[in-house]
Amino acid sequence: GENVEQHPSTLSVQEGDSAVIKCTYSDSASNYFPWYKQELGKRPQLIIDIRSNVGEKKDQRIAVTLNKTAKHFSLHITETQPEDSAVYFCAASRDTGRRALTFGSGTRLQVQP
Amino acid sequence: GAVVSQHPSRVICKSGTSVKIECRSLDFQATTMFWYRQFPKQSLMLMATSNEGSKATYEQGVEKDKFLINHASLTLSTLTVTSAHPEDSSFYICSARMGLAGGPAGELFFGEGSRLTVL
Numbered sequence: 001g002e003n004v005e006q007h008p009s010t011l012s013v014q015e016g017d018s019a020v021i022k023c024t025y026s027d028s029a030s031n032y033f034p035w036y037k038q039e040l041g042k043r044p045q046l047i048i049d050i051r052s053n054v055g056e057k058k059d060q061r062i063a064v065t066l067n068k069t070a071k072h073f074s075l076h077i078t079e080t081q082p083e084d085s086a087v088y089f090c091a092a093s094r095d096t097g098r099r100a101l102t103f104g105s106g107t108r109l110q111v112q113p
Numbered sequence: 114g115a116v117v118s119q120h121p122s123r124v125i126c127k128s129g130t131s132v133k134i135e136c137r138s139l140d141f142q143a144t145t146m147f148w149y150r151q152f153p154k155q156s157l158m159l160m161a162t163s164n165e166g167s168k169a170t171y172e173q174g175v176e177k178d179k180f181l182i183n184h185a186s187l188t189l190s191t192l193t194v195t196s197a198h199p200e201d202s203s204f205y206i207c208s209a210r211m212g213l214a215g216g217p218a219g220e221l222f223f224g225e226g227s228r229l230t231v232l
Contacts, residue, residue: 041228042226043206043223043224043225044157044223045223049220089156089157091221098144098145098164100147100159101147101159101221103156103157104156106155106156
């Protein structure tokens, strides 16, 4: 099955700085890579996703890059704000409705005001 | 966006009792739903895949007789934790993806989660 590794486990940045979280996956057939943000005690919320037919996707301050050859993908948050503080999870799966996502271990991001 | 609703959000029970958690897709039909478990400060671990009209598929190490899953309709899946023990205390989250089997899948939507505490 799929195995997703995520680094770092914790990340502290100053407000306005950039934050980068990296993930690797093992299943070369995986082609869907979402990122979720989870606040304490709440459900994960999708913030951005990418499919393997593209190498980069951007949505305002958030971007995701994908390197299929190396089997890794990264989340980039620019101009961080205190409200970005949360736990972020990467995930991977084959892109069909019947496939569950395999999640990384999570990154606790702390944005210092 | 699509909504997945989960109930109850919190439940406290005595050791040895059973607890049922419901997961509903409110505005789309979900032939497949997924049940995850999340321990404090840990990741979401897939427990089982719930298929409408057929038996659930359990992940390795998850006891199917302890975690009963029923997916009787296209909008409802239930997870019953039988004979619960304190080590079963966790955050249980259901989820569903839009899209048809064999075709490109959409976003995975999560329920609100159910925090189970077994005394």
